[in-house]
Amino acid sequence: MEKFIAQLLKDFENGKMSRRHLIQTVAVAASVYGAGEEAANAAPSTGFKTIAVNHISYQCPDYTIARDFYANLLGMENLPEHDNGNQAYLAFGPKEGGAWMLPRGFADSSKPNPLAASRGDGGPRGGARGGNGRGSAPERPRTTALIDHIAFTVANFDKSRAEAVLKDWGLAARPDGDSFHVKDPFGFDVQISGNGMNAFGNR
Amino acid sequence: MEAFVAQMLEKFEKGKLSRRKLIETIAVAATTVYGGAKATTSVGAAAANGRGSFRTLLVNHISYSCPDYRKPRDFYTDLMGVDLVEKSDNGKQAVLAFGPKGSTPLNSPYGIPVTHVYVRNGLGVMGLSDAPKNVGAVVNHIAYTIADWDQKKVLEELRKRGLNPREDTPNSYHVMDPDGYDLQISGIKMSAFGGGGS
Numbered sequence: 009m010e011k012f013i014a015q016l017l018k019d020f021e022n023g024k025m026s027r028r029h030l031i032q033t034v035a036v037a038a039s040v041y042g043a044g045e046e047a048a049n050a051a052p053s054t055g056f057k058t059i060a061v062n063h064i065s066y067q068c069p070d071y072t073i074a075r076d077f078y079a080n081l082l083g084m085e086n087l088p089e090h091d092n093g094n095q096a097y098l099a100f101g102p103k104e105g106g107a108w109m110l111p112r113g114f115a116d117s118s119k120p121n122p123l124a125a126s127r128g129d130g131g132p133r134g135g136a137r138g139g140n141g142r143g144s145a146p147e148r149p150r151t152t153a154l155i156d157h158i159a160f161t162v163a164n165f166d167k168s169r170a171e172a173v174l175k176d177w178g179l180a181a182r183p184d185g186d187s188f189h190v191k192d193p194f195g196f197d198v199q200i201s202g203n204g205m206n207a208f209g210n211r
Numbered sequence: 212m213e214a215f216v217a218q219m220l221e222k223f224e225k226g227k228l229s230r231r232k233l234i235e236t237i238a239v240a241a242t243t244v245y246g247g248a249k250a251t252t253s254v255g256a257a258a259a260n261g262r263g264s265f266r267t268l269l270v271n272h273i274s275y276s277c278p279d280y281r282k283p284r285d286f287y288t289d290l291m292g293v294d295l296v297e298k299s300d301n302g303k304q305a306v307l308a309f310g311p312k313g314s315t316p317l318n319s320p321y322g323i324p325v326t327h328v329y330v331r332n333g334l335g336v337m338g339l340s341d342a343p344k345n346v347g348a349v350v351n352h353i354a355y356t357i358a359d360w361d362q363k364k365v366l367e368e369l370r371k372r373g374l375n376p377r378e379d380t381p382n383s384y385h386v387m388d389p390d391g392y393d394l395q396i397s398g399i400k401m402s403a404f405g406g407g408g409s
Contacts, residue, residue, distance in 0.1 A: 013234045031216045034237055057292035058309040061270040061326060064353060068390045077389050081372070082355060082396070083263025100267035100355070107270060153390035155350040158273065160291060160309075177290060193282040194347030196275075200291070 055173060062159035062187075062201040063108035069152055071096055074111035084109055157197035159187065165202030174200075264368045265357040271383075271397040272327035277348035280304050280330040287328060296327070304331035352393035354383060360398025369396075 016033055019025040025033075068074050075096040079086045084098035091097070095112035170188055174181040181188040187201035219236055222228040228236070275283060284305045287293045292309070299306035310325030357365075362381055369376040369386055376384035382401040388394045 010234050013237050017230070017234065027220070031213050031220065034216045055290040055292050058287075060310070061273075064270070066392075068392075073389045079263060081264050082357065083266040101269050151391040151393070153388070153392040155353070158350065162291070179290075192348070193286050194277045196277075196283075196348040196350075198291075 054176075056162035056170070056200060057164070058160045059163050060161040061107045062161040062199070063110055064155060065157045065159075066109060066111050067114050067154045067156050068111060069114070071111040071113050074153065078109055078111065157189065157199055159199035159201045161201050165200075167202070170200060264372070265365070265396065266359070267355045268358055268399070269356050270326050271354035271356040271395070271401055272329060273350055274329045274331070274352045274354075275348060276331050276333060276351050278332065280332045283330040283348065287330070293328065303333075304329055306330075352385070352395055354395035354397045354401065356397050356399050356401065358399075360400070362398070365396065365398075 013034060016025065016030055020027065020030040066074060071094065075086060075091075075098065078084050078098055082100070084100045087097040087099060095110060098109040098111065099106055100109065101107050165186070167183075167186065167188075171181060171183075174188060174190055179190040181190050184199065187199050189197055189199050192198050216237060219228065219233055223230065223233040277283060280303065284295065284300070284307065287307055288295050293307040294309065296306040296308050307328040307330060308325040309328075360382065365384060366376060366378075369384055374386040376386050379385055379395065380401065383395050383397040385393055385395045
């Protein structure tokens with residue numbers, strides 16, 4: 009892409025292309041290229057360089073409700089071929105370099121939703137929801153959903169280097185495809201992913 | 212995108228932007244948010260073709276609440292290479308930023324959006340006051356940036372859906388999703404810099 013723009017700019021400077029034509033060509037090319045090129049930030053020596061959200065893992069009692077809501081309201085693209093009956097894949101952003109929102113049922117349905125459990129309302133299906141989320145009393149909502157992890161895409165991901173870095177940090181790293189999960193200082197699950205990581209088949 | 216390219220070209224011609232920076236900036240813009248231009252539809256058009264009321268482009272920010280925001284602030288900057296936004300640390304929260312190469316804070320001259328992570332004290336903010344004791348940290352809401360932000364149209368659409376939107380700066384609304392989870396819908400100008408909000 010950069011080479012292409014450089015060439016256009018040269019033509020513009022040499023009078024071979026009008027200003028208007030240059031601008032239009034670049035704008036059109038941009039929409040055609042989409043997000044095809046990866047941003048190649050150099051990884052810092054002691055850690056990673058986060059460049060994007062890869063996916064958001066959203067656990068809830070009924071993933072189909074969340075799926076339909078986010079697809080219908082936010083225009084996220086539901087990919088039914090990847091729907092496994094307990095999880096859906098919603099894509100948003102550019103075709104390449106975009107992100108996924110993953111509504112899914114609770115990982116272990118035999119255990120109550122930790123959010124609900126703390127309130128003693130009997131688990132994800134057991135309690136009042138404090139309204140239906142559609143207009144009644146937005147204050148003090150009782151959410152039944154939990155974002156249990158977020159995956160970040162880092163620049164120049166290299167699995168063996170990543171493993172070494174995480175070991176240096178003393179973090180227990182759980183491999184997951186082209187990525188690792190670690191716990192942050194508050195036990196939140198952070199997934200560190202390569203650019204090529206897609207969420208299909210991964211957790 | 213055209214307006215953006217024209218603006219960059221003007222800066223280049225006035226000598227305010229190097230040739231190299233011009234090319235890089237346009238290339239990066241093309242591959243990030245502006246790359247979504249082909250998928251961009253107006254609120255009305257999107258609703259009409261059944262692909263959703265809005266068109267989500269990217270994660271605007273993640274709100275991360277915990278007992279001591281300094282821990283994730285340091286962890287994410289040190290390990291994950293996210294940037295601490297200058298002057299964002301107020302002793303109760305800090306704003307972290309990351310994005311593709313060349314991305315800069317939104318109100319800077321180049322305007323390529325980054326994603327922010329707000330790390331903040333207290334599980335009580337934004338409606339999770341009764342967060343469980345056994346949860347150390349909670350992502351209490353996520354803001355998504357949608358295409359073609361038009362405050363009036365967005366408000367109309369959210370009201371039409373009975374979602375009881377709560378305004379958060381002129382550039383975003385919060386609603387509750389069907390699980391009672393806080394969803395923030397933002398325009399592209401929503402940011403820690405001037406766009407404000409949470």
